[in-house]
Amino acid sequence: MCPKSFTTEREFAFTVDDFRFLRNIVSRHTGIVVADKKEDMFYSRLARRVRSLGFDSFKQYCDLIKNDVGGTEITMLANAITTNLTSFFREDHHFQYLSNTVLPELAKTATAGRRLRVWSAGCSTGEEPYSIAITICDSELPVSGWDVRILATDVNSEVLAHAVEGIYSMDRIEGVDRKLLQQWFLKGKGSRKGGVRVKPEVCRLIDFAELNLVSAWCLPEPVDFVFCRNVIIYFNKQFKRLLVDRIADNLKDDGYLFLGHSESLFMVSERFELVGNTVYRKKY
Ligand SMILES: C[S@@+](CC[C@H](N)C(=O)[O-])C[C@H]1O[C@@H](n2cnc3c(N)ncnc32)[C@H](O)[C@@H]1O
Numbered sequence: 001m002c003p004k005s006f007t008t009e010r011e012f013a014f015t016v017d018d019f020r021f022l023r024n025i026v027s028r029h030t031g032i033v034v035a036d037k038k039e040d041m042f043y044s045r046l047a048r049r050v051r052s053l054g055f056d057s058f059k060q061y062c063d064l065i066k067n068d069v070g071g072t073e074i075t076m077l078a079n080a081i082t083t084n085l086t087s088f089f090r091e092d093h094h095f096q097y098l099s100n101t102v103l104p105e106l107a108k109t110a111t112a113g114r115r116l117r118v119w120s121a122g123c124s125t126g127e128e129p130y131s132i133a134i135t136i137c138d139s140e141l142p143v144s145g146w147d148v149r150i151l152a153t154d155v156n157s158e159v160l161a162h163a164v165e166g167i168y169s170m171d172r173i174e175g176v177d178r179k180l181l182q183q184w185f186l187k188g189k190g191s192r193k194g195g196v197r198v199k200p201e202v203c204r205l206i207d208f209a210e211l212n213l214v215s216a217w218c219l220p221e222p223v224d225f226v227f228c229r230n231v232i233i234y235f236n237k238q239f240k241r242l243l244v245d246r247i248a249d250n251l252k253d254d255g256y257l258f259l260g261h262s263e264s265l266f267m268v269s270e271r272f273e274l275v276g277n278t279v280y281r282k283k284y
Contacts, residue, residue: 019039022062088168090131094258098135121226122153186198226247248282257282
């Protein structure tokens, strides 16, 4: 590890032991692996927290974590460390795959119940589940005749609160198709000027919940497809395998799993076949 760990240039003393201790806690709590080379990033993401607590060093912060009986500070630690980059219609080809392949297929094979169940796992500030909901509303699927529920979850309570609020600045919708913008977004007025939100008929399809993928989660019912994009990339192989296996258990036969652009199930799971660009289908 780089000897810079002991540098005096930093605002707070941050030793190799502090780094190792805290990243182990993060890994146990969230499954996220923090590599040695991410030490600077780790320091800068946590320094804000250390400052706001009025501490002089990371040692004091480690002591707080060691005595964190209720787990409140571990939640703050996880909030500070997770990477939450996202955007509306990120990796647009997945939304095209939904509207051109998945949704027409579901409409064709639908039985009397006409239920559609979706999970956005690691939804960050909500752009992903809102994009899924807009794609469904904008599709041939006659949403009015369907019982559609999208479960959107994340371990980070702060990004989830933003997702629930569902208000975004204008720069967040740059690049979104104009037609979709006109049809499915509302511009803020008065004190909300300069912001946008997704229309209530779209928001109504989504249930947000805090869920840690490391915990003993179980979905209320099997889902038709899962978006778990740009999430497993942070996990070690063993946890990836466990997680993907549990996702398969919670997917309907033939259900779809969408992963991020740099993620793959190679050497992770045999329970899926690749059917599109980072789109997998459960084998049965
Ligand atoms: C880079 S964002 C991806 C957001 C969105 N899926 C996308 O692709 O645009 C990764 C998200 O996974 C969440 N995450 C990381 N570890 C998690 C865990 N153990 N349980 C649930 N969510 C987790 C993070 O909080 C973060 O919001």
